[in-house]
Amino acid sequence: MHPLTPLLKGGLVLVIALGYLIANLRERMLYWAISLFTPTRVPELGGDPVDWIVNNNLVLVVLLGVVGVVVVLIGLFWLMWRFHDFRITEAHVEVRKGVIFRSHRRAPLDRVQGVNLTRPFPARLIGLAKLEVDGAGNDANVPLEYLSTAKAESVRADILRLASGARHAREATRGSADPAAARTLRAQLADSMDVGVTGLIAGVDLDDVAPEHVLRIPTGRLVGSHVLSGLVWLVFVAAIFAVGMAVVVPTLLSDGRPGAGFAVLGIGLVMGVPLLFAAVAVTWGRIARALRYSIAPTPDGVRITFGLFTTVTETIPPGRIFAVEVSQHLLWRPFGWWTVRINRMSGKTAARQQSSQGQQFNIVLPVGARADVERVLALILPDTPPEAVPLIWEQGVLGPHAGDPYATIPARAGWRRPLSWRRHGIALTDFALFLRRGRIWRQLVVFPLARLQGFSLHQGPLDRAQRVAKARAHSATGPVRGDVSGIDSAILLGMLNTLSVSAARAAAADRAHRWAEEREAPPSASPAGHALPRDLGGSLGSRPVAAESGSAPGAL
Structure with a gap:
């Protein structure tokens, strides 16, 4: 790791804490130190210790003590740095650290869900970055902190090449020496700080991407979208406050107690002003995290960069996206x-996934027009067949339309969703499962069958009486929901039978998780040539596979 890693991982906090103790308790600490070496010369408390040290010729002793503390801290930092290392093999990424309590973490390369490159603001100033390998499991991430920015980008590319299944991924780097190893520590620090200051001004991590392929979001649109999103809750709180004041204050004034009325008004203002500041702070935090957002395609997946002060760069390899949701806020509709958002496996804990920073990793486009959405969908769903494209936008996002293949809520159950029962629906193709919801807040969800984790139906007594059911598509944990309700039960049962075959066939033919092998493979070895395994087809029952999977989307 970089030599300044211990300082950024906790040493800076230790230095600040020592400075605070010395500034506030220097008299007691100094008197205690003097009593250890010269107990007969300990002064009484209350005087200035610096003057007492100068008058008694103890400056050299105090300086030696300070130097000793600094040497001890440097020694501890050196031990932490010396016992913190990592290695990348053909199959794993491993990290070992700790002096007394040792820790050893390992992430299989074939289970890598993404590689995040984070630059906290203090680390950006000196050109350092934190690399985090996302694993498939709870708290399964492997962090590499901290590396110089150039080395972090090189290590990220190496991990993605190995995870992609390339047969000769490391030939270009094998046998070449690290140029940073031959330089002095002073030269490394000077270069990294130069890179960090430059990155603060010009942006980072898009140098290896063609400029015409980078999708950027205008700052005005980004700020306006977050302000409009927070405006709904602000108006709601203000309306409740206004109604409460309109009822309580006139009542107290009519009883001849003007003091009580003004007291209630003052309490309301005291409670409302902090809520206003909190709303502004939350909105600004979201804006700061989303500023400088950019999305670009790379050979190893979709690269997303965001953040004003702390910059995060996330690379999502192909085949790691389990669900996609396109949604529109009510106040965004006049602007189009x-x-x-997406669902993906993450090695973060459940608490970190629920936090606002954790949810940021599930947003691939904070706000965009139709052209931006279509471009992003082409990046994250590159294997979408042409016949499924109308179900995504024309019939899905902008629907419903007469004759579209979505099965919606029948009229007999329209009371369940009186505003959106004609739109609330589900459709199935050999590529994906599509869910369409909402009329005020529009949503379209796409579940690629190759990565669908399950599909279940639920029916209560009232559902049975109306011959409808609820359906739920299961995927990796994330913000995208996979449930619809009130759909005709016969349609959902037929869809369940079709899914059992279509999802198995899609998973057997999917090779997106080994994307480099597909680039290296000859044309005859394309995914389209893979047939359904014989044992898998036999386990689905005695019905012919083609009879279940050959139905068109509109024949459900």
Whole structure:
């Protein structure tokens, strides 16, 4: 790791804490130190210790003590740095650290869900970055902190090449020496700080991407979308406050107690002003995290960069996206803005996934027009067949349309969703499962069958009486929901039978998780040539596979 890693991982906090103790308790600490070496010369408390040290010729002793503390800290930092290392093999990424309590973490390369490159603001100033390998499991991430920015980008590319299944991924780097190893520590620090200051001004991590392929979000649109999103809750709180004041204050004034009325008004203002500041702070935090957002395609997946002060760069390899949602806020509709979120496996804990920073990793487009959404969908769903494209936008996002293949809520159950029962629906193709919801807040969800984790139906007594059911598509944990309700039960049962075959065939033919092998493979070895395994087809029952999977989307 970089030599300044211990300082950024906790040493800076230790130095600040020592400075605070010395500034506030220097008299007691100094008197205690003097009593250890010269107990007969300990002064009484209350005087200035610096003057007492100068008058008694103890300056050299105090300086030696300070130097000793600094040497001890440097020694501890050196031990932490010396016992913190990592290695990348053909199959794993491993990290070992700790002096007394040792820790050893390992992430299999074939289970890598993404590689995040984070630059906290203090680390950006000196050109350092934190690399985090996302694993498939709870708290399964492997962090590499901290590396110089150039080395972090090189290590990220190496991990993605190995995870992609390339047969000769490391030939270009094998046998070449690290140029940073031959330089002095002073030269490394000077170069990294130069890179960090440059990155603060010009942006980072898009140098290896063609400029015409980078999708950037205008700052005005980004700020306006977050302000409009927070405006709904602000108006709601203000309306409740206004109604409460309109009822309580006139009542107290009519009883001849003007003091009580003004007291209630003052309490309301005291409670409302902090809520206003909190709303502004939360909105600004979201804006700061989303500023400088950019999305670009790379050979190893979709690269997303965001953050004003702390910059995060996330690379999502192909085949790691389990669900996609296109949604539109009510106040965004006059501007034609949409947002795109995904479900993906993450090695973060459940608490970190629920936090606002954790949810940021599930947003691939904070806000964008129709052209931006179509471009992003082409990046994250590159294997979408042409016949499924109308189900995504024309019939899905902008629907419903007469004759579209979505099965919606029948009229007998329209009371369940009186505003959106004609739109609330589900459709199935050999590529994906599509869910369409909402009329005020529009949503379209796409579950690629190759990565669908399950599909279940639920029916209560009232559902049975109306011959409808609820359906739920299961995927990796994330913000995208996979449930619809009130759909005709016969349609959902037929869809369940079709899914059992279509999902198995799609998973057997999917090779997106080994994307480099597909680039290296000859044309005859394309995924389209893979047939359904014989044992898998036999386990689905005695019905012919073609009879279940050959139905068109509109024949459900």
